[in-house]
Amino acid sequence: MREETFSRNGSEDKITFLQIFWTYFKIGLFTLGGGFAMAAILRHELVLKRGWISDYEFMSEMSTATLIPGAVAVNMAYLQGRRLRGKRGALTASFGVILPSFLIILFIALFALPYFQNPRVKAFLKGCSLAIAGQIAYAAYIFGRRHLNNIQNMAICAAGLVLLFVFRVHPVLAVVSAGALGYFLCRRRDKRAEISTGEGGV
Amino acid sequence: MRLLLQLFKSFMIIGIGAYGGGLVTIPLIQHEIVGARGWLLFDEMASLLAIAQMTPGPIAVNAATFVGFRIAGLAGAAVATFGVVLPALSILFIGAPLLDRMKANRHAAIFREGLQVGVLSLLFYATWAYGSVAVGSLVQFFMAAGAFLTLVLTEGKVHPILVVLACGVLGLFLF
Numbered sequence: 137m138r139e140e141t142f143s144r145n146g147s148e149d150k151i152t153f154l155q156i157f158w159t160y161f162k163i164g165l166f167t168l169g170g171g172f173a174m175a176a177i178l179r180h181e182l183v184l185k186r187g188w189i190s191d192y193e194f195m196s197e198m199s200t201a202t203l204i205p206g207a208v209a210v211n212m213a214y215l216q217g218r219r220l221r222g223k224r225g226a227l228t229a230s231f232g233v234i235l236p237s238f239l240i241i242l243f244i245a246l247f248a249l250p251y252f253q254n255p256r257v258k259a260f261l262k263g264c265s266l267a268i269a270g271q272i273a274y275a276a277y278i279f280g281r282r283h284l285n286n287i288q289n290m291a292i293c294a295a296g297l298v299l300l301f302v303f304r305v306h307p308v309l310a311v312v313s314a315g316a317l318g319y320f321l322c323r324r325r326d327k328r329a330e331i332s333t334g335e336g337g338v
Numbered sequence: 339m340r341l342l343l344q345l346f347k348s349f350m351i352i353g354i355g356a357y358g359g360g361l362v363t364i365p366l367i368q369h370e371i372v373g374a375r376g377w378l379l380f381d382e383m384a385s386l387l388a389i390a391q392m393t394p395g396p397i398a399v400n401a402a403t404f405v406g407f408r409i410a411g412l413a414g415a416a417v418a419t420f421g422v423v424l425p426a427l428s429i430l431f432i433g434a435p436l437l438d439r440m441k442a443n444r445h446a447a448i449f450r451e452g453l454q455v456g457v458l459s460l461l462f463y464a465t466w467a468y469g470s471v472a473v474g475s476l477v478q479f480f481m482a483a484g485a486f487l488t489l490v491l492t493e494g495k496v497h498p499i500l501v502v503l504a505c506g507v508l509g510l511f512l513f
Contacts, residue, residue, distance in 0.1 A: 164394065164395055165394055166394060167394055167395070168392075168393075168394050168497075168499055174396075196438070199441065200437045200438065200441060202358070203437060203440065203441060203450065204357075204426055204429050204430065204433075204437070205353065205354055205355065205356050205357045205425060205426055205429070206353055206356055206398070206422075206423065206425060206426025206427075206429075207356065207360065207396030207397075207398045207399055207423070207426070208359075208396070209395070209396045210396060210399070210423055210426060210427070211426055211430065214426075214427060214430045214434075215430065215434065218430075218434060223431070226430070226431075226434075227427075230423070230427060233395075234395075234399055234419065234423060236394060236395060237393070237394060237395025237396065237399045237400050237403065238399070238403050238415070238419055240393050240394060240395070240400075241389075241390070241393060241395075241400050241403040241404050241407070241415070242403065242407065242412070242415060244389060244393065244404075245403075245404055245407040245408065245415070248389075249407075249408070252382075252385055256510065258385075258513075259509045259510050259512070259513035260506040260507070260509050260510050261384070261385040261388050261389075261506065261509070262381075262384075262478075262509045262513050263481065263505040263506040263507065263508050263509020263510065263512070263513065264385075264388035264391070264392070264502045264503075264505055264506040264509065265381075265384035265385065265387070265388050265472050266472060266473065266478055266481040266482040266485065266505050266509070267388075267481070267482070267485040267501050267502040267504070267505035267506070268361075268364070268384070268387060268388060268391060268468070268472075268502065269465070269468055269469040269472045269473060269482040269485070269486075270481075270482045270483065270484070270485025270486035270487075270488075270489065270501070270505075271361060271485065271486075271489065271498055271501070271502075272361050272364060272365075272461060272464050272465050272468055272469070273465045273469065273482075273486045274485075274486050274489040274490060274494070275359065275361045275362075275461050276458065276461035276462050276464075276465050277486075277490060278494070279358075279454070279457065279458040279461055280458055280462075283451075283454060283455050283458050284458070289451075289455045292452060292455040292456070292459075293455050293458050293459050293462075295459075296455070296456050296458070296459025296460065296463075297459050297462060297463065299459075300459060300460065300463040301463065301466075306351075306369070307355060307365055307366055307369050307460050307463070308351055308354055308355035308366065310456060310459065310460065310463075311355060311357065311453060311456035311457055311459070311460055312453070312456065313456070314452055314453065314455055314456025314459060315449050315450070315452040315453035315456050316449075316452065317452060318448065318449065318451055318452015318453070318455055318456070319445070319448050319449045319452050321452075322448045322451065322452065323445075323448060
């Protein structure tokens with residue numbers, strides 16, 4: 137079991153669950169702005185400062201974290217916690233990274249929610265929500281620049297849009313359908329590429 | 339009890355669909371919470387999301403806690419937060435040893451590329467679905483467009499939260 141190796145080798149200074157919890161709690165508490173902002177701080181804390189994880193392992197876990205759905209920060213906490221102390225370490229790290237968000241939001245909800253009807257607060261939040269409209273458009277722009285570079289992807293994207301706008305399919309279903317269509321289209325392209333270059337399957 | 343179960347289910351769906359960044363959760367929350375269930379008005383949701391964006395932690399987790407609390411109190415917050423992280427944690431709990439192999443698998447890579455293009459469709463859709471409701475006047479359109487252009491022209495180097503705060507302050511004067 138690879139997940140046990142770290143604790144066995146490093147038995148002289150075994151990382152405790154409390155250390156794991158506290159490290160991720162701090163990271164959850166002080167990182168603004170999502171998974172990739174958090175990744176930089178995580179790397180600083182785990183790779184450079186504490187030396188718990190090598191840079192290579194960190195990058196590998198980072199890419200695994202983006203492979204599956206969900207918040208990248210939580211996924212990374214799980215994978216790194218797992219490397220440090222197995223499944224219990226994984227759950228400790230995940231819980232640690234989620235807890236501060238949960239507490240801060242509860243605090244705000246308890247004390248600030250009544251003020252949401254205040255016209256000044258409303259005006260401020262209205263402005264914020266417009267910025268978020270701009271952010272969503274920006275995310276679409278970045279993703280579009282990265283992926284709309286061949287005819288297959290354009291077709292998949294168009295099909296996704298038809299599913300969402302015309303057939304009013306549930307967004308999650310539309311994304312998965314696009315994935316399936318992409319698989320179907322690109323696999324054929326791959327086969328043709330293989331035949332022309334004469335390379336076999338891996 | 340039924341409300342909590344529905345809340346749990348909705349946020350589990352949001353957790354499954356949240357693929358490729360926190361902003362992707364916004365159309366999902368809008369669809370589940372405002373559209374399908376009618377638990378919140380769009381403006382309420384937009385306010386909660388703005389706060390979720392400005393506070394530490396993943397936007398999906400923050401949004402789940404906040405929306406859950408708003409709909410069903412403390413129990414709602416706990417249930418929604420648990421629901422939104424459960425899909426990812428289950429996949430990791432069961433499949434973590436396989437994921438490394440999956441990364442090298444060509445079929446999985448092709449499927450992922452398709453998923454990402456699907457997410458792109460969703461983002462285009464969200465730009466319209468969220469934007470068309472959020473923007474109610476010409477001034478508001480220019481603010482949203484200004485935020486977009488700021489991010490494009492600086493290549494995203496301006497921290498998104500600064501853009502949100504700036505628009506909030508502008509909102510104080512304009513609305």
